[in-house]
Amino acid sequence: MDIVIAENLLKQYNGFTAVREVNFTIRAKECFGFLGPNGAGKTSLVKMIYGFSPVTSGKLTVFGMDVETKIRDIKRLLGVVPQDNNLDPDLKVLQNLLVYASYFGIDVRLARERAEELLEFFGLKEKAGEIVESLSGGMKRRLTIARALINKPKLLILDEPTTGLDPQARHMVWQRLRFLKEQGVTLILTTHYMEEASQLCDRLVIMDLGEILVEGTPKKLVADYTAEISGQIVQDKKEQPATLEDVFLKLTGRKLQD
Amino acid sequence: MEALKRMLRMDISPLVWKVFRRHLIVFSRNWKVNISFNFFEPLLYLTALGIGLGAYVQPIEGTPYLNYLAPGLVASSAVFATAYECTYGTFIRMEFQKTFQAMVATPVSMDDVIAGEILYGVFKSILYSLVILVVIFALGLIKSPWTLFIPCVMFVGGALFAILSIIWTGLVPNIESFNYYFSLVMTPLFLFSGVFFPLTGMSVIVQKIVWISPLYHLVNLTRGMILGRVGINLFWDFIWLAAAVLILLPVPFYLMRKLMIR
Numbered sequence: 001m002d003i004v005i006a007e008n009l010l011k012q013y014n015g016f017t018a019v020r021e022v023n024f025t026i027r028a029k030e031c032f033g034f035l036g037p038n039g040a041g042k043t044s045l046v047k048m049i050y051g052f053s054p055v056t057s058g059k060l061t062v063f064g065m066d067v068e069t070k071i072r073d074i075k076r077l078l079g080v081v082p083q084d085n086n087l088d089p090d091l092k093v094l095q096n097l098l099v100y101a102s103y104f105g106i107d108v109r110l111a112r113e114r115a116e117e118l119l120e121f122f123g124l125k126e127k128a129g130e131i132v133e134s135l136s137g138g139m140k141r142r143l144t145i146a147r148a149l150i151n152k153p154k155l156l157i158l159d160e161p162t163t164g165l166d167p168q169a170r171h172m173v174w175q176r177l178r179f180l181k182e183q184g185v186t187l188i189l190t191t192h193y194m195e196e197a198s199q200l201c202d203r204l205v206i207m208d209l210g211e212i213l214v215e216g217t218p219k220k221l222v223a224d225y226t227a228e229i230s231g232q233i234v235q236d237k238k239e240q241p242a243t244l245e246d247v248f249l250k251l252t253g254r255k256l257q258d
Numbered sequence: 259m260e261a262l263k264r265m266l267r268m269d270i271s272p273l274v275w276k277v278f279r280r281h282l283i284v285f286s287r288n289w290k291v292n293i294s295f296n297f298f299e300p301l302l303y304l305t306a307l308g309i310g311l312g313a314y315v316q317p318i319e320g321t322p323y324l325n326y327l328a329p330g331l332v333a334s335s336a337v338f339a340t341a342y343e344c345t346y347g348t349f350i351r352m353e354f355q356k357t358f359q360a361m362v363a364t365p366v367s368m369d370d371v372i373a374g375e376i377l378y379g380v381f382k383s384i385l386y387s388l389v390i391l392v393v394i395f396a397l398g399l400i401k402s403p404w405t406l407f408i409p410c411v412m413f414v415g416g417a418l419f420a421i422l423s424i425i426w427t428g429l430v431p432n433i434e435s436f437n438y439y440f441s442l443v444m445t446p447l448f449l450f451s452g453v454f455f456p457l458t459g460m461s462v463i464v465q466k467i468v469w470i471s472p473l474y475h476l477v478n479l480t481r482g483m484i485l486g487r488v489g490i491n492l493f494w495d496f497i498w499l500a501a502a503v504l505i506l507l508p509v510p511f512y513l514m515r516k517l518m519i520r
Contacts (some may be wrong), residue, residue: 013520049364053520072271072365080363086356090284099283100278103364151364 001028001156003186004049008058011044011210018044020210023056031169033186033204035195035244037252041210042190043083045214046159050080051186063154079148081215083141087132093143094119094128097150104151111150122176128146138169145176155186162196174199194245208252221247266508269369277366277374282381296386300335301393304328307454310413318456321485325401328394329481330453336387336412337419337473340379341444344423345436349374353431358518372514375419383416384409387480394484411483414499415476421506422472428513447473452481475499 004026011019019041026032030044034042047053050061060067062074088096094115095242103110119125122142127135135143141161148156158177162170181187191197197204198218205215214221226245285292306326312323319326350359357372388407394400408458426439450457450464451473457465468474482492 021364052359052362072367075363075365078363081364082356082359084356086360088280088357088360089355090287090357092279095283099276099280100364102279103273103361103366105273105276105365 002026003028003063004032005061006058007060009048009055009060010043010057011041011048011053011200012056013053015212018194019048019085022207022210024205024212024215026186026188027203028180029181029184029186030202031181031189031200032098033201034188034190034207035192035194035197035248036207039209040207040252041168042207042208043159045207046157046188046190050078050157053076073222076151077154079151081148081152081156083163085144087140087143087147089132091132092128093124093130093132093135096132096143098148100147101150106151114150114152116144117211118149122146129247138165138172141165141169141173144175145173149180153185155188156180159186159190160192160253161189162191162193166230194243194248198244206248206251213251214242214247218244225250263511268373268508268511269367270373271365271367271370273366274370274373274377277370278377278454279304279380281359281374281378283369285378285381289499293385293389295341297336297393300331300350300390303331304394325399325485326481327454328390328397328399332387332394332408332449332484333415333473333476333480334448334451334453335390337415338444338448339382339386340416341423341440343382344375344420345427345439346381346433347378347437348427349431349433351375352427352518353433362518363374368515368518369511372424372511375424376417376510379420379423380416383419384412387412393505398486399418402484402488404483404486404488406479408483411479411499412497414496414503415472417439417503418472418499421503421510424510425513428510428517431517438471446459447471449458450474453478463503465512470504472499502513 001048002025004024006022006024007020008021010021011017017252018229022045032114034045034212036042044053048067049062051067051074055068063067063072063077067074071238091099097115097118098108098111099116102108106114116125119128124139124143124146124246127139127190132140132143144156145161161177162173165173174196179199187200191194203213203215204221206221214224216224222242222244226242267513304324308324308327313329315323317323339357358368360444361371362368391400391405391408422443423439424444427434430438450468451471453473457468457474478495479492
């Protein structure tokens with residue numbers, strides 16, 4: 001079953017075109033990646049999926065429902081991890097989860113049960129009574145992901161989930177995400193880290209300037225790239241096998257920006 | 259026509275109570291500090307002006323100055339609390355804390371969020387008017403059981419000031435602009451709405467202008483009810499406030515949607 005279907009999806013605001021009539025489908029239980037440099041349109045795209053930003057033209061359905069008319073029903077089934085942490089600094093760690101659960105209309109007792117499970121799973125149990133500001137960057141990120149899971153979403157949207165984290169914190173997040181995937185949660189991931197994309201994504205698209213350049217499995221994208229360059233006259237001998245990063249740089253024609 | 263309809267449409271669900279509940283949870287964390295600050299300022303006015311200056315002032319409309327002033331301070335401190343909440347408070351949640359963005363990623367809609375802000379503003383007006391009422395009750399300044407209906411009046415007055423403040427926040431969303439809101443809007447209202455002196459002594463033009471002050475109507479209501487001078491005039495003051503709420507209600511929703519949703 002296809003969870004997300006986008007047809008000729010266009011996003012413009014203030015005369016700027018952020019997403020240029022893209023087409024893609026995301027299947028159930030896969031991890032689908034949007035890879036691209038900053039300003040590629042990844043965030044604009046996922047914001048349309050969770051209904052924060054209205055579609056300019058084209059069609060976008062999530063769980064078979066139109067985002068323009070059924071957004072409340074769609075949001076009930078989603079978990080969203082936005083690019084900037086927007087944990088509630090006026091509330092303590094556990095309260096953040098409980099109050100967020102209330103926005104889904106989740107019963108208080110059930111919310112507490114789930115919140116405690118999630119804090120345990122994300123290694124934040126000891127921090128339950130702390131204020132959010134006292135957490136490290138990695139902990140805040142984990143809490144944001146935990147918060148996104150409070151309604152047991154069928155689809156989890158992660159907008160650059162590990163940007164700004166140190167390698168250890170990043171691996172810890174990846175490990176949790178892999179576990180969620182095994183549990184059957186569909187994941188949408190935007191990132192500009194090649195390693196992240198190749199580690200987690202079943203399929204991905206590479207975007208730049210609002211367009212989708214290529215689509216496929218990480219393996220296929222690398223294989224196509226290797227086949228293509230070996231067809232050309234090899235100017236400098238490459239000792240290393242090609243990586244997703246090579247594909248990315250060739251397509252977007254620019255260096256990664258952090 | 260279609261555009262107007264879209265402007266007026268509000269997508270509000272029962273989840274607005276969950277948004278309001280979030281604000282109450284935050285409020286309950288530091289309510290003591292919150293209340294004591296809001297309680298301190300009117301008390302200063304009451305002592306300095308009501309008792310200090312009042313010693314030299316003749317009774318106004320047959321009422322001792324302290325009794326005249328106290329109901330005005332009930333109304334003004336209530337709406338100031340709301341104005342602070344729905345400018346600085348709303349802006350901080352929206353801009354710095356990104357609380358609104360977090361809420362609308364759940365089934366909560368942007369209109370639910372704004373309705374929650376207005377409810378919180380109403381809550382502040384009712385609460386702070388009650389705090390001052392308790393004080394002036396202790397001082398023996400309450401003369402009529404009509405006072406019991408003041409929370410109903412504050413519901414409408416608080417809603418109006420919440421709406422006005424969020425309109426300002428939506429139009430000039432930056433933290434410096436709120437200084438202008440308080441110096442250009444709230445302070446003139448505070449000084450010229452009959453809190454400190456009756457406007458009957460001023461020129462006819464001033465009296466006409468004052469009619470457009472929402473605080474003027476709210477002060478009339480609180481004073482009439484506390485002093486037990488209830489007549490048809492008060493009914494019109496109430497209608498004025500209620501009509502202003504109904505007419506202006508869609509505006510903050512429209513402005514905030516325009517600001518937040520792109």
